[in-house]
Amino acid sequence: MTQEDHDNQEFDERPSKSQVKREMLALQELGKAIVELSAERVKQLPLSEKLRDAVLLAQRTTAREGRRRQIHYVGKLMRDAPAEQIRQQMDTWANGSRQETAYLHSIERDRDKLIADDAALTPWLDAHPNVDVQAFRSLIRAARAEHKKNLALLPGQEPQRKHYRALYQAIKAATPAPENNQTTMD
Known part of the structure; x- marks a missing residue:
């Protein structure tokens, strides 16, 4: 295998920019959904302390632009969160009801x-x-x-x-x- 083939294979394994952006937007939407939950439900999710604090701050923020920025920050923090576990729990709440x-x-x-x-x-x-x-x-x-x-x-x-x-x-x-x-x- 030549160096060029190795580089092409490595390039093919990486997700496309579009795919990365779709995943980022999905995490941001999940973060937005978490912000809409009650504080009691937020405490039940497997969130880091930093993410939980950011969500609770977004819930308290009333200024439109400030809330938008805080939700964006929550979306950024969601990259390190167990998104699949969170989705499953939220789905259980929705389907359970x-x-x-x-x-x-x-x-x-x-x-x-x-x-x-x-x-x-x-x-x-x-x-x-x-x-x-x-x-x-x-x-x-x-x-x-x-x-x-x-x-x-x-x-x-x-x-x-x-x-x-x-x-x-x-x-x-x-x-x-x-x-x-x-x-x-x-």
């Missing part, structure tokens, strides 16, 4: 089906065998009666929701939570 929302919506759907239709109870009980059937049926009856009374209310009167909420809590207690629940409760 979506997962939690979907879980709570499924509980609401189950509650509404159980109040609306007697035929929904048997399949639900089959899927949740550890439920006290007698107490659960009693909750459903009370929620249905409460729902019927609420339909007869005049405009401006407050509906009762005691049994409606109790049924929701019973369904939630019987339905297993999604795996990533612990990361969404921060």
Whole structure:
């Protein structure tokens, strides 16, 4: 291998200027996203003390140009940060909350089906065998009666929701939570 071939091979292994710039801009965007987080979440990220201080200062900076410069500085410090770990944690927070929302919506759907239709109870009980059937049926009856009374209310009167909420809590207690629940409760 000649010296020229060695130099060409070394040149081919280096990233292009465009690639370096794309990576730098991606780190700057990640830094900007970190600045938008709450101080509590920032403390949970694997950031160096210098980077954490810079992020917290950017959060406190109100002057437009000063904030822009501070965010730019955060982006520069991000070059030495574990960007992939930070992205994963932020993705977990974002997807975890979506997962939690979907879980709570499924509980609401189950509650509404159980109040609306007697035929929904048997399949639900089959899927949740550890439920006290007698107490659960009693909750459903009370929620249905409460729902019927609420339909007869005049405009401006407050509906009762005691049994409606109790049924929701019973369904939630019987339905297993999604795996990533612990990361969404921060």
